[in-house]
Amino acid sequence: MSGLVLKLGPHERVLINGAVIENGDKRSRLAIMTPNANILRLRDAIHPEHASTPVRRVCYLAQLVLSGDAEASGSKMPLLRGIEQLSQVLVDHDSRALLAQATAAVLDDQHYQALKALRGLLPREERLFAAHAI
Numbered sequence: 001m002s003g004l005v006l007k008l009g010p011h012e013r014v015l016i017n018g019a020v021i022e023n024g025d026k027r028s029r030l031a032i033m034t035p036n037a038n039i040l041r042l043r044d045a046i047h048p049e050h051a052s053t054p055v056r057r058v059c060y061l062a063q064l065v066l067s068g069d070a071e072a073s074g075s076k077m078p079l080l081r082g083i084e085q086l087s088q089v090l091v092d093h094d095s096r097a098l099l100a101q102a103t104a105a106v107l108d109d110q111h112y113q114a115l116k117a118l119r120g121l122l123p124r125e126e127r128l129f130a131a132h133a134i
Contacts, residue, residue, distance in 0.1 A: 004032040004039065004112065013042040018068045039112050040066040044119065054089070055118060055125040058082035062106075062115040072109050079106045079114065086121070095124060 006014060008023040008030065015021075016032070016039050032039060040063060051060035061079050064070035080103065087099050098120045105114035 003034075004037075006030045006032065006039070006041075015040040015042060015045075015067060036109060038066045038068060040115075044115075053125055053129070054082075054086060055121045058086060059115060059118045059122070062111050062118060065111040066115065072111065075111075076106060076109075083118075090121060090124065092124075095121060 006029065008014065008028050010025050010027060011023060013020055013022045014030075017034075017037055020042070045067075046056055046060050046063055048060070051057050058079065061070070061075055061082060065072050065075050083099055083102050083106070087096065090096070090099065098117045101117035102114045105111070105117060
């Protein structure tokens with residue numbers, strides 16, 4: 001089977017091409033067969049007020065494309081600039097790998113994969129901010 005497979009928990013919501021879909025009472029799997037479908041797990045969505053850190057802001061840009069609130073073509077350069085800025089600070093091997101994945105995904109117009117890679121940076125960013133606050 002090709003395409004994206006989403007594993008949804010009970011009553012989990014997902015946005016697919018602008019339509020909110022809610023899962024039933026049991027865990028399930030959805031196979032998304034349409035190439036380039038815009039998909040956003042609502043549990044992963046970042047509220048605009050919470051896009052207050054560098055990684056969260058770049059995630060939010062990718063999210064806007066997935067939610068249909070921004071055009072992919074107009075968001076490509078801001079996303080790539082944001083990823084480049086993150087690469088100036090997050091220089092460890094794991095972060096670089098995630099940033100490379102995000103860059104490749106943006107260049108391929110795979111915004112779900114870009115968001116997934118960028119979200120992998122959130123725990124590291126939280127640790128850095130926590131260490132700096134001490």
